Amino acid sequence: MDQSFMPVTPSPVDDHNVFMQPEKVASLPSTCVIGRVREIAGGSAICSLDPAQLKAIAGHEDATVAMSGQVGSQVKMRVGELWLLGNVRDMRMDDASGVILSCIDFLGEGPEDPATGSMKAFRRGVTRYPVPGDDVFTVSRADLVLVFAAEDRPHIEIGTVYPTEDVRGALLIDAMLGKHFALLGSTGTGKSTSAALILHRIIEKAPKGHIMMLDPHGEYAAAFSSNGMIFNVDNLNLPYWLMNFEEHCEVFITTDGSERERDMDVLAKCLLAARSKSRIAESLGKMTVDSPVPYLLSDLLGAIQAQMGKLDKASDLGPYMRLKSKIEELKSDPRYAFMFNGLLVSDSMAPFLSKIFRLPAEGKPISIVDLSGVPSDIVTVVVAVLARMVFDYAIWARREPQRPILLVCEEAHRYVPSDRETKGVAVRKVLERIAKEGRKYGVSLGLITQRPSDLAEGVLSQCGTIIAMRLNNERDQMYVRNAMPEGARGFLDSIPALRNRECIICGEGVSIPIRVRLDDLAPQLRPASDDPLFSQLWTEEGDEAGILTRTIHRWRGQGRG
Template identity: 30%
Template sequence: MTTLRHQDLNFGSIKEVDGSSIILHANFLERECGGIKLCAEVGAYVNCGGAHGDTICNISKVQISEVEKTIRTDNGLEIVREERKIVTLSILGSATHGKFRRGTKRLPTINCEAYFLSSDQLNCLIGIDLREDKEHFCVTDDSDDDQTYLNLDKLMGRHVAILGTTGSGKSCTVASIMQSILLSYDCPRILFFDIHDEYPSAFGYNENTPSALFKEKTNSIPWSKFSLPYWFLDLEEFFGVYNLEPGSNQKAIIKRLITKLKEDEAKSEGLLNIVVSADTPVYFNVDALVDELENEKNSQTNTTNKKPYESLLLKLQAVRQDTRYSFLHREIDSKLSIVDYFKFILGLDESESYLNILDLSGLPTEVRAVCVGVISRLCFDFKYWDLDPENIPLNLVLEEAHAYIPEEKDSKYNISKERVERIAKEGRKYGIGLTVVTQRPSNVSTTVLSQCGTYISLRLTNDLDQNKIKRLLPDTLESQVDFLPSLRDGEAFVSGDSINLPRKVQFKVPNPMPRSNDVRYHKSWKLGKPDSYSLKALVESWHKQDKSE
């Protein structure tokens, strides 16, 4: 077993201890062992080893202060100034039988020695043997001196938050992690909510950077083929999508008629022994619903009684005829079943796909939150009714999460927040996890973020966002938030259940890249528009609401 107290790496002794931090006076700020130089820098790992055992810490602050000392010389007493090297440590855990464990039973004592920890010692502490350990996968480049491994079970099963301001490399980090998973595991199951249609190119859907290896495992569902049949909506979601007012009269009318239509359909299809309600995912014809409402309205003799029907008809017909909502009615002729829908969005047909990307870029802004909530709820129900959660563990990637699960209280986000928050709180036991991706963590539901077991924090410059992260991280890691504004592109501070030791990680560059690169103004403004540019084609795509051409 590699010793954690190498004398060549001894650099100081402890002078102050409290519940979460340690202050030591350093004799050296640099030490060298085996040709490798280790420095007292923020984020470096240290072992405080003494009679109490081994306490693993990392450096949160380094400073030099001047103190005055009175010394006796041949000329009498003289006051001299002396530099004192002061290093502040944050306690992470302890080493038990040579392996890292969170928390510590006994704190170090005064004058206990402190030792730098080398990469070999850290790897020994983490104790990952990739020949036997299939839970971990590597997220750093092969040439990186400091290889970092994440525990897949804890990363996906206990939810993960990927946070970073725009331009910090957030999209590349997400793509890098997903590529690493696809390379490390044969049969993952991931559903990607892609708000800006930027991720298909990272998985082989780009003629300029093709990748057969990723493409054969991935199903990219373009906006032109995306559907969310209205008959899968529960009653609350139906009112949200069709902009209906959930007044007592209207809700009762719609509930009664939809239930009747679904019961009739179930009988005609021979679906016996099922419990049919307005929430059951069974087909019904929305045009038949309109006809039923029209007939009931005409049967009313009182103008006041006709009013709820008129309002319902107006809104139902408006959405039915609105081309922006065509995704609700695309499968109306096929009467798509819930079985076939799950095959479609989760890649469960014979030619299985393991990363399924939903292009939601064409969704109307006012209905995007509801649609994300509906699909999340369907996926939760899918896992809830699966008797064995290990059959098909599922992870949902929520890109731009602040756009549909915000912290603010607004009725238009109620459905998406309630559905996603339920997964955050209960999903672990049913085998469904969340990957929450956002550039504004201060605007995202605290309920969701607080349930995340792993935080991957890229560069964050906004103080509100930094404070939100500081409140979510353990007290011992609060000081680490201070260096988030200075992180490089693609570099993140990773902490939580999936990583043995919290650390800064430079994620490997994804290959291929997502379509999220900064626009090269200098090139375009120097050379002008390309010869193939067509304003007519642009407007045609605009009219069709289709960016695939």
């Protein structure tokens, strides 16, 4: 055995104690024996750990060594000339033998450096297995530095790997974005700030990127005012004619059952007639009701009126009158002016996509779409249109130089709910399709939610990288547990115990599952999501009349001025 490892000496007093006695430990090296392998399975092993030895290493100057053997920590086993790295899933005392039994999930392996006895490279997966009776060793800081090294691959550093003080936790950009990611965490855990941190780091690494974030609460405008474009109901100017037929139905049709079917038939005929009047339609060889061709709302109303004139019985007027009434309501209501505006009838598709997708980025590669001012009855349709624009653009631009787009969806459980009876079918369909097919077309999806259990089944499993912050709800923990890979199970029990700004990351974006203390973010780069300090704010007073006057003015005008 290499001189850097502590020998294992059986005790002459107790046959069960086959481990080194703590009183013999004068100066512990960074790699020493703490247990033995008992059972081996395809992806894990049952090992017995010596409580005395774990207590002895607890004071080691290397925090990584000191943590070895604890739940969520890493240990290693020698297999020939390889080191096999594993993660401690659980621990339980075996009263009969006085040892601790632990399940170790295999993570990967690397060749041993003969000069130092540590690993000199690391790769995921296992090709060779230990056998019962083999030693279990501590893992050192040097081992983790090598495991987490990402210098040769594009990456962003977001924090410090627990329990070390200086080993940096990195996310591999191509692997994380190429297979989607999810950021999960209960309210108040620092989820929004963590999302801003990750996006800022991506922007620093890729200043010519193309990111669109859907922000339902208006939190992120403050975080990206210097390096992003902010859109809200005052400047979004989303043309209504970009909606496809399904989205038109969700906005214009309010009936259910058989009446809805009749209304849809009428709308399909009239919408196609209105689109056909556009000069653009004349240059198209084929046009469908879904084609994003500009049309006048007055032309749509005219088509409805013309169809009404062809009816034989007044009893058939119902679908036409309902559609006409709804369209006129949307035209006249100032709350919908950002979308249903007569000024949006021109062919503004190219400039709209350019500004919303940041093509070109012009130093601001992220667009924040503040949805807080969008009326609640059409917010899901707005999200559906924007998300579908991302996906449709990627499909129809396949013959062009590729411009991958990252779509980040905050409060994702609102738009892809587990309840299939919920309204908003169009947005659910497009986000599910992006989750399943988006990466083939260069569309990356980032989901942020505080209630992963409320997400549609299968959507979270499409996310190759999961960033889990503290989750207090047991259903949410179970949902995340099912989505995480087997090797990360040892971390899962610590999810309820994570501190604020701590997270567990597993999947494609990291070499192995890690627990990370996230970096602090400068105040001007943080979202406006801080909780109010009641104890402080309730000691302040002044200008209440002015506050009420200005608030009521914005309230009545449905604006932000």
